[in-house]
Amino acid sequence: QLQLVESGGGLVHPGGSLRLSCAASPSTLEHYAIAWFRQAPGKEREGVSCISSSGIGKTYADNVKGRFDISRDMAKSTVYLQMNSLKAEDTAVYYCAAGLFEICVTFEETESKAWGQGTQVTVSS
Numbered sequence: 001q002l003q004l005v006e007s008g009g010g011l012v013h014p015g016g017s018l019r020l021s022c023a024a025s026p027s028t029l030e031h032y033a034i035a036w037f038r039q040a041p042g043k044e045r046e047g048v049s050c051i052s053s054s055g056i057g058k059t060y061a062d063n064v065k066g067r068f069d070i071s072r073d074m075a076k077s078t079v080y081l082q083m084n085s086l087k088a089e090d091t092a093v094y095y096c097a098a099g100l101f102e103i104c105v106t107f108e109e110t111e112s113k114a115w116g117q118g119t120q121v122t123v124s125s
Contacts, residue, residue: 002028002114004096009119012086016123020081022096022116029053029072032113034079035103036070038092038121047107048094049081059104064090086123093118 008020022034035050049070050059058070069082079096097103097112 002098004098004114004116006096006116006119009121011122013125014087014123016086017084018121020094020119022079024077026077028098029074029077032098033101033104035097036081036094037097038094040092045109050104051079052101052104057104088123091121091123093120
């Protein structure tokens with residue numbers, strides 16, 4: 001059974017940083033890509049970043065390239081999203097999702113096999 005648990009959200013000033021965590025079972029990380037999505041109030045959910053099951057392939061949405069970094073620690077069975085230079089428009093509920101490699105290419109929600117419960121990120125002065 002796929003189970004994902006996000007943590008690390010919070011309130012941060014513009015220009016600040018946060019690191020989100022997505023905990024999963026070791027077998028989940030070995031067999032599935034893990035993608036981060038976010039949903040702002042009144043907007044559709046959008047893909048943010050993704051890491052392949054090998055840990056080698058990484059993709060980013062254009063609006064976070066150069067500011068966000070995705071990584072994973074297999075010993076802790078956790079995928080991280082390091083978010084730097086945060087902007088007000090980064091405010092959203094952030095979700096991690098497990099899927100086959102295609103999710104890293106398409107960022108289509110339908111490619112997800114499982115979702116976490118979400119963690120709120122608020123960027124405000």
